[in-house]
Amino acid sequence: xxxxxxxxxxxxxxxxxxxxxxxxxxxxxxxxxxxxxxxxxxxxxxxxxxxxxxxxxxxxxxxxxxxxxxxxxxxxxxxxxxxxxxxxxxxxxxxxxxxxxxxxxxxxxxxxxxxxxxxxxxxxxxxxxxxxxxxxxxxxxxxxxxxxxxxxxxxxxxxx
Amino acid sequence: xxxxxxxxxxxxxxxxxxxxxxxxxxxxxxxxxxxxxxxxxxxxxxxxxxxxxxxxxxxxxxxxxxxxxxxxxxxxxxxxxxxxxxxxxxxxxxxxxxxxxxxxxxxxxxxxxxxxxxxxxxxxxxxxxxxxxxxxxxxxxxxxxxxxxxxxxxxxxxxxxxxxxxxxxxxxxxxxxxxxxxxxxxxxxxxxxxxxxxxxxxxxxxxxxxxxxxxxxxxxxxxxxxxxxxxxxxxxxxxxxxxxxxxxxxxxxxxxxxxxxxxxxxxxxxxxxxxxxxxxxxxxxxxxxxxxxxxxxxxxxxxxxxxxxxxxxxxxxxxxxxxxxxxxxxxxxxxxxxxxxxxxxxxxxxxxxxxxxxxxxx
Numbered sequence: 001x002x003x004x005x006x007x008x009x010x011x012x013x014x015x016x017x018x019x020x021x022x023x024x025x026x027x028x029x030x031x032x033x034x035x036x037x038x039x040x041x042x043x044x045x046x047x048x049x050x051x052x053x054x055x056x057x058x059x060x061x062x063x064x065x066x067x068x069x070x071x072x073x074x075x076x077x078x079x080x081x082x083x084x085x086x087x088x089x090x091x092x093x094x095x096x097x098x099x100x101x102x103x104x105x106x107x108x109x110x111x112x113x114x115x116x117x118x119x120x121x122x123x124x125x126x127x128x129x130x131x132x133x134x135x136x137x138x139x140x141x142x143x144x145x146x147x148x149x150x151x152x153x154x155x156x157x158x159x160x
Numbered sequence: 161x162x163x164x165x166x167x168x169x170x171x172x173x174x175x176x177x178x179x180x181x182x183x184x185x186x187x188x189x190x191x192x193x194x195x196x197x198x199x200x201x202x203x204x205x206x207x208x209x210x211x212x213x214x215x216x217x218x219x220x221x222x223x224x225x226x227x228x229x230x231x232x233x234x235x236x237x238x239x240x241x242x243x244x245x246x247x248x249x250x251x252x253x254x255x256x257x258x259x260x261x262x263x264x265x266x267x268x269x270x271x272x273x274x275x276x277x278x279x280x281x282x283x284x285x286x287x288x289x290x291x292x293x294x295x296x297x298x299x300x301x302x303x304x305x306x307x308x309x310x311x312x313x314x315x316x317x318x319x320x321x322x323x324x325x326x327x328x329x330x331x332x333x334x335x336x337x338x339x340x341x342x343x344x345x346x347x348x349x350x351x352x353x354x355x356x357x358x359x360x361x362x363x364x365x366x367x368x369x370x371x372x373x374x375x376x377x378x379x380x381x382x383x384x385x386x387x388x389x390x391x392x393x394x395x396x397x398x399x400x401x402x403x404x405x406x407x408x409x410x411x412x413x414x415x416x417x418x419x420x421x422x423x424x425x426x427x428x429x430x431x432x433x434x435x436x437x438x439x440x441x442x443x444x445x446x447x448x449x450x451x452x453x454x455x456x457x458x459x460x461x462x463x464x465x466x467x468x469x470x471x472x473x474x475x476x477x478x479x480x481x482x483x484x485x486x487x488x489x490x491x492x493x494x495x496x497x498x499x500x501x502x503x504x505x506x507x508x509x510x511x512x513x514x515x516x517x518x519x520x521x522x
Contacts, residue, residue: 011500011504018484018485021484021485022480022481022484024484025222025480025483025484026480028221028222028223028224029218029221029222029480032221034224035221035224035225035226036224036225037224037225037226039226039229
């Protein structure tokens with residue numbers, strides 16, 4: 001008798017699990033607002049990627065056209081496939097003292113894997129990942145970018 | 161009292177008389193066969209395409225995504241594009257495959273499907289074959305489908321296809337018992353195996369309401385066994401796309417694969433049509449015994465809409481099963497049948513017989 005009761009209870013438990021599963025998928029079916037797919041080319045006007053999206057490497061500049069890059073080259077060392085080239089120059093401040101300053105921060109977008117290592121390893125937080133993802137161009141030379149804007153200089157309070 | 165239910169017999173007999181006046185009786189028969197066959201072919205082709213599209217859309221909505229959207233408005237031409245692609249693919253004959261059986265297998269599957277569709281009651285008078293053993297005929301014909309699958313697996317000369325076909329054969333043969341017994345339960349309630357009689361017997365209420373508890377149990381068992389019969393839903397181990405490549409139809413491409421694919425979806429339609437005929441009243445509108453006013457209102461919707469509405473509801477239920485439950489292993493599938501569904505079916509038949517004898521049904 002015990003066996004029969006166990007049998008019937010197991011059937012009832014099984015049916016309950018089936019109904020639970022169907023309730024979840026039924027909820028998804030009857031609530032089409034929950035759909036996560038976006039129809040891409042039609043929604044370009046309102047499209048905004050999520051905050052941590054890794055689109056391309058950018059060097060943020062503030063309103064006074066200042067960036068935070070000291071030209072240390074740590075990002076160039078950390079980049080796994082050499083997509084960054086740092087060209088720095090020395091300038092004189094005060095008498096006799098030389099300081100290294102970034103001349104060109106060359107970024108090869110064509111080779112970048114968006115691995116985020118340059119952003120993470122920068123000691124002065126000079127780099128950030130941008131949100132733009134439509135990088136297709138007709139001219140390959142446009143994919144080699146110089147990240148520091150012309151005429152910009154480093155912010156005053158960045159420690160070396 | 162069916163004064164407002166349109167009887168298609170008037171249309172068919174007027175066509176018959178118009179033909180009779182012009183041709184010899186033999187040619188009339190041949191022309192009628194041709195017309196019926198052509199209409200079924202067109203229906204199967206169009207409905208198969210529609211079901212494939214519906215499956216992709218419904219599956220997408222269950223998974224919180226959109227499904228085909230680009231080909232045609234909201235993706236409606238997607239299946240058309242798929243079938244054109246399938247028609248243009250190269251037909252491969254594997255090395256050392258049994259050539260005759262390899263070419264024969266998809267034809268057996270599709271022929272069986274067409275034979276089963278001939279008895280489906282679409283509306284009053286719109287049923288191609290009306291045997292007095294209609295339900296028995298459908299179960300018998302569905303059993304022939306196994307031959308197609310076994311031949312496909314064996315003749316592909318591919319051990320994975322063979323394993324898939326053997327598993328599918330075991331599964332289908334086991335679940336035929338459950339399907340047959342669930343149908344027998346409802347035949348006991350109906351009193352006849354003739355499909356038009358069964359639909360007429362539901363004039364005062366669908367069997368799922370009049371034959372309360374045993375009918376619910378039988379419906380539950382029939383839907384489960386029906387999805388297992390068509391190798392669908394959580395029972396699709398034989399053609400599991402991620403496990404056995406494509407199971408018994410791995411080696412097929414082009415139009416032969418399209419036959420298997422189409423046959424699967426039309427079999428789904430047949431299982432749903434049987435479920436609606438025997439449980440949900442076929443083309444009979446929703447009637448409750450003594451509420452004649454309500455019954456008259458229900459009669460205004462044409463029976464063919466009732467039929468397709470119910471079939472769509474059962475198809476939706478079966479698709480819901482497929483996209484909710486994980487796939488069962490072959491031993492779990494057989495345990496389900498032999499240890500659970502079969503005893504439940506036997507007890508249910510006893511219960512239904514008791515209820516019919518004592519007239520404890522509505």
